[in-house]
Amino acid sequence: MTTVRAPGVWKRSANLRVGFLYLLPSIILFSVFLFYPMIRTIYLSFFLTDQNGNAAVNVGFENYSYLLTSPAFLNSMKATGLFVLYTVPIGIILALFFALLANEKLKGIGFFRTMYSSTMGISVAASSVIWLFLFHPSVGLFNRILLAINLPQIQWLLDPEWALVSIAISTIWMNTGFSFLILLGGLQNIDEHLYESSRIDGAGYFYRLRRITIPMLSPTLFFIITISLINAFQTFGQIDILTKGGPSQSTNLIVYSIYREAFINYQFGTASAQAVILFIIILVVTVLQFKLLEKKVHYQ
Amino acid sequence: MKRVELIDVSKSYDKQVDVISNIDVTIEPGEFFVLVGPSGCGKSTMLRMIAGLEEITGGVLEIGGKRANHLSPDKRDLSMVFQNYALYPHLTVGQNITFGLDVKKVKKTVQMERAKEVAEMLGLTDYLKRKPRELSGGQRQRVALARAIVSEAPICLMDEPLSNLDAKLRAHMRTEIRRIQRKLGITMIYVTHDQVEAMTMGDRIMILHDGKIQQVGKPIDIYNYPANPFVASFIGAPPMNISPARMEPSKSGIFIEDTIHVSMNEAQSIASSARSLLAGIRPEHIKPVITGAEEGNKIQVDVTNVEILGNETVFSFQVGQREWMAKWSGQWDMAIGDKVPILLGSEYFCVFDEETGELIRKPEGLEHLSIAKEVSI
Amino acid sequence: MRDSTLKKVWIYFLLIVTSVMVFFPVLYAFMISFMSGPEILQGKFFPESFKFDNYLKVFDRLPLVKYLLNSFIVSLTVMVGQLAVCSLAAYAFVFIPFKGRDFVFFIFISTMMIPWEATMIPNFFTIQKLDWLNTYQGMSLPFFALAFGTFLLRQHFKTIPKELQEASQIAGLSRFAFFWKVILPVSKTSLVTLGAYGFLTTWNMYLWPLLITTNSSVRTVQIGLKQLQSQEMSTDWGVVMAGVIVVIIPTLLLLFIGQKQLQKGLSQGALK
Ligand SMILES: Nc1ncnc2c1ncn2[C@@H]1O[C@H](COP(=O)(O)OP(=O)(O)OP(=O)(O)O)[C@@H](O)[C@H]1O
Numbered sequence: 045m046t047t048v049r050a051p052g053v054w055k056r057s058a059n060l061r062v063g064f065l066y067l068l069p070s071i072i073l074f075s076v077f078l079f080y081p082m083i084r085t086i087y088l089s090f091f092l093t094d095q096n097g098n099a100a101v102n103v104g105f106e107n108y109s110y111l112l113t114s115p116a117f118l119n120s121m122k123a124t125g126l127f128v129l130y131t132v133p134i135g136i137i138l139a140l141f142f143a144l145l146a147n148e149k150l151k152g153i154g155f156f157r158t159m160y161s162s163t164m165g166i167s168v169a170a171s172s173v174i175w176l177f178l179f180h181p182s183v184g185l186f187n188r189i190l191l192a193i194n195l196p197q198i199q200w201l202l203d204p205e206w207a208l209v210s211i212a213i214s215t216i217w218m219n220t221g222f223s224f225l226i227l228l229g230g231l232q233n234i235d236e237h238l239y240e241s242s243r244i245d246g247a248g249y250f251y252r253l254r255r256i257t258i259p260m261l262s263p264t265l266f267f268i269i270t271i272s273l274i275n276a277f278q279t280f281g282q283i284d285i286l287t288k289g290g291p292s293q294s295t296n297l298i299v300y301s302i303y304r305e306a307f308i309n310y311q312f313g314t315a316s317a318q319a320v321i322l323f324i325i326i327l328v329v330t331v332l333q334f335k336l337l338e339k340k341v342h343y344q
Numbered sequence: 345m346k347r348v349e350l351i352d353v354s355k356s357y358d359k360q361v362d363v364i365s366n367i368d369v370t371i372e373p374g375e376f377f378v379l380v381g382p383s384g385c386g387k388s389t390m391l392r393m394i395a396g397l398e399e400i401t402g403g404v405l406e407i408g409g410k411r412a413n414h415l416s417p418d419k420r421d422l423s424m425v426f427q428n429y430a431l432y433p434h435l436t437v438g439q440n441i442t443f444g445l446d447v448k449k450v451k452k453t454v455q456m457e458r459a460k461e462v463a464e465m466l467g468l469t470d471y472l473k474r475k476p477r478e479l480s481g482g483q484r485q486r487v488a489l490a491r492a493i494v495s496e497a498p499i500c501l502m503d504e505p506l507s508n509l510d511a512k513l514r515a516h517m518r519t520e521i522r523r524i525q526r527k528l529g530i531t532m533i534y535v536t537h538d539q540v541e542a543m544t545m546g547d548r549i550m551i552l553h554d555g556k557i558q559q560v561g562k563p564i565d566i567y568n569y570p571a572n573p574f575v576a577s578f579i580g581a582p583p584m585n586i587s588p589a590r591m592e593p594s595k596s597g598i599f600i601e602d603t604i605h606v607s608m609n610e611a612q613s614i615a616s617s618a619r620s621l622l623a624g625i626r627p628e629h630i631k632p633v634i635t636g637a638e639e640g641n642k643i644q645v646d647v648t649n650v651e652i653l654g655n656e657t658v659f660s661f662q663v664g665q666r667e668w669m670a671k672w673s674g675q676w677d678m679a680i681g682d683k684v685p686i687l688l689g690s691e692y693f694c695v696f697d698e699e700t701g702e703l704i705r706k707p708e709g710l711e712h713l714s715i716a717k718e719v720s721i
Numbered sequence: 722m723r724d725s726t727l728k729k730v731w732i733y734f735l736l737i738v739t740s741v742m743v744f745f746p747v748l749y750a751f752m753i754s755f756m757s758g759p760e761i762l763q764g765k766f767f768p769e770s771f772k773f774d775n776y777l778k779v780f781d782r783l784p785l786v787k788y789l790l791n792s793f794i795v796s797l798t799v800m801v802g803q804l805a806v807c808s809l810a811a812y813a814f815v816f817i818p819f820k821g822r823d824f825v826f827f828i829f830i831s832t833m834m835i836p837w838e839a840t841m842i843p844n845f846f847t848i849q850k851l852d853w854l855n856t857y858q859g860m861s862l863p864f865f866a867l868a869f870g871t872f873l874l875r876q877h878f879k880t881i882p883k884e885l886q887e888a889s890q891i892a893g894l895s896r897f898a899f900f901w902k903v904i905l906p907v908s909k910t911s912l913v914t915l916g917a918y919g920f921l922t923t924w925n926m927y928l929w930p931l932l933i934t935t936n937s938s939v940r941t942v943q944i945g946l947k948q949l950q951s952q953e954m955s956t957d958w959g960v961v962m963a964g965v966i967v968v969i970i971p972t973l974l975l976l977f978i979g980q981k982q983l984q985k986g987l988s989q990g991a992l993k
């Protein structure tokens with residue numbers, strides 16, 4: 045065999061170098077604004093800090109043990125858990141219902157699709173302000189309706205019993221747009237022939253829904269469930285505008301709690317510990333999600 | 345017009361198994377060279393090594409007498425047409441054709457001129473403003489061709505360019521490509537898995553199997569004198585009938601599948617002793633017995649299948665373990681189960697050494713059939 | 722035949738009722754934005770007349786034009802930045818084979834698991850140390866790299882036949898030229914999707930601007946809304962709603978125009 049002088053290491057690694065160059069912006073940005081701060085957050089969670097967020101006293105796991113025994117934090121965790129429970133299932137079922145309706149081939153369906161997806165174009169701040177008005181104790185629409193049908197009025201945002209539910213209702217509304225859009229896209233990716241052949245077999249609507257639509261949609265559903273879960277844990281804007289965590293801490297969801305601890309109380313150590321806990325929760329939830337659901341998801 | 349020379353070229357993707365090995369071949373300037381072989385045999389790999397899209401892991405590639413192993417694709421002075429055409433979907437036909445010229449900073453006026461000329465040659469003038477997705481498969485194919493021609497590269501590589509077209513269009517494009525190649529005198533290296541394409545287009549063909557060269561030569565020579573059983577059964581349709589055979593003790597002929605005796609006068613020279621052999625005969629060389637007076641080995645066979653293809657009749661019959669086929673011109677009235685007398689002319693038989701695959705006896709007396717042959721493949 | 726007509730009527734009924742319910746809050750806000758204080762107290766749905774008094778007032782009370790401009794600048798910057806950074810990365814992940822590429826990609830994807838809020842404290846201090854509080858770069862730069870965007874574009878790039886790259890190689894196109902002249906134009910649709918998504922999410926961003934804007938120099942409309950709402954608490958809902966309408970109009974328009982595109986593009990990213 046004729047020997048060929050192999051090109052040098054420099055030349056052979058050309059792809060590696062060029063590839064790295066193209067990835068460089070992402071790598072730098074991720075390092076500065078994601079990896080470094082994540083590590084720094086973990087680091088700070090073991091310290092008491094000064095006003096400028098510098099580590100002052102190493103307290104080991106004390107921040108964590110403090111948090112896990114603090115009624116305020118436990119309350120915040122409970123509120124977060126409840127909030128997720130209130131918003132995610134209902135939100136997705138509602139969006140799925142809308143998507144199924146909007147997937148019918150009818151005249152003017154484009155108009156309805158636009159209506160359903162509209163909330164995606166409305167910011168959390170704007171939505172919150174609108175809902176603040178709807179929930180208003182005297183001029184708000186809901187209480188007017190209750191009054192009109194002779195029911196006792198509700199202090200939607202001021203009653204600790206109701207505040208979290210109210211926030212959940214407004215959040216479901218805010219999120220339907222995005223979930224709807226994704227689910228509709230998923231529905232439209234399903235091969236039309238599947239329906240045609242099942243129609244020939246004489247399958248009814250709900251049979252088709254159960255045996256074709258849902259299984260074929262499962263990857264999209266899986267995606268939107270994951271995203272919705274993560275989003276629910278990250279809720280902030282509506283709390284800040286609607287209730288500021290009140291009344292009596294009943295809507296102090298975890299991100300709001302982090303925000304207050306860090307930027308109002310300047311307790312960056314405990315705030316970081318909370319942030320780490322948030323990170324762990326999201327990690328566990330997504331991993332569990334993948335483990336539990338991936339088996340059932342039907343990928344084409 | 346450049347020569348392309350491969351000297352002991354080999355290729356492996358994982359540094360262990362060679363997918364191509366010991367390729368030694370010279371493609372002459374202006375030649376239409378066809379690379380043919382079954383799927384996965386390494387045709388594309390070899391072509392892509394010539395193009396510089398794939399690294400050569402062993403041996404030397406010379407283009408125009410210069411070593412080109414590590415030359416980048418654009419420095420090799422060649423053009424390439426891909427199976428899926430690889431047209432830029434966002435550019436118009438005109439822009440697609442001039443794309444390469446634009447990259448090479450050819451003047452706009454010259455670009456236009458050359459594009460117009462090539463478009464005319466390929467009948468694309470009316471489509472220059474369209475996007476590729478607004479064209480039919482055949483038109484896209486022609487755009488891809490135009491793109492290769494317009495570059496005026498002395499070497500053109502094509503990887504199964506016609507396999508996405510329907511049969512009729514394919515036949516038309518075959519002659520079209522051949523005509524253009526002759527006209528421009530470019531060196532063409534053409535990959536196909538279709539032996540009809542190989543036979544009809546190539547000045548020379550190279551048959552590849554498992555990454556190894558099986559045979560290189562003119563289409564007719566390969567058809568007549570296949571170098572080994574693989575080539576014999578790969579080229580020609582229906583394929584050559586091949587069965588195990590052995591030398592008769594008296595050396596006056598051979599026994600095929602222990603059932604058919606074929607006498608051969610020069611049998612002595614074929615095999616020294618009890619080597620196992622393979623005997624092969626093309627279906628069209630199995631002749632009907634009509635008058636009863638024909639010379640040669642006459643036998644009776646039971647027809648197991650018949651296909652009448654309009655102008656010819658193909659039927660099969662059992663020879664020992666194998667099913668053989670015969671092809672007769674004309675429409676023959678026969679049915680499954682019929683007994684048919686056939687004539688096995690000993691001069692038509694190829695004999696291979698079973699172990700090495702080597703052709704040890706060439707068929708004879710084929711010259712006078714050369715006119716009929718190329719039609720009947 | 723009658724069966725299917727009945728079904729159609731049912732579906733239209735459901736479509737109309739539910740979509741009106743979904744859109745009602747926005748419509749209501751729109752109506753309120755034309756009402757005076759007493760009208761709102763009466764609890765009417767339609768205003769007496771469509772006067773723009775409240776709109777004039779809201780532009781008077783807040784530097785809303787400035788905020789709108791800021792929102793535009795920040796959203797456009799993030800959009801362009803994300804498109805550039807993500808498309809470069811996605812290009813490398815599809816068209817430049819190198820050792821360890823899959824591993825790097827895995828790292829990229831796993832960044833999706835890190836909630837942004839878990840990193841905001843150090844990020845705030847980083848921006849503070851860089852002296853980037855109240856600057857456009859402080860508002861936008863942290864959001865340029867986006868795993869989701871890279872993933873979305875990679876999905877699309879993977880559908881581009883690799884022969885296109887080989888044909889360009891033979892034509893003598895450099896790697897960057899291939900990216901610029903072929904890949905980007907060919908991927909226009911998914912770039913538009915990602916661009917619209919980036920613009921929308923940035924326009925609607927709340928927590929980060931809240932943290933790093935302390936004056937009106939780069940403050941966005943979302944924070945403006947918060948200001949407006951806390952100023953006007955018990956009084957002038959008409960003015961507040963006028964502000965809301967002004968803020969949502971750009972994104973609603975963008976959504977209405979790009980709804981189809983977004984729905985197609987985003988669901989592509991959702992499927993592996
Ligand atoms: N990138 C690769 N990595 C590893 N093995 C490869 C790669 N590309 C091709 N091969 C292997 O090399 C062999 C030859 O492939 P090649 O594509 O050259 O076949 P081919 O003759 O062109 O077949 P076809 O007619 O189907 O196109 C095959 O066995 C294939 O599996």
Ligand SMILES: [Mg+2]
Nearest residue numbers: 387388389503
């Ligand atoms: Mg191939």
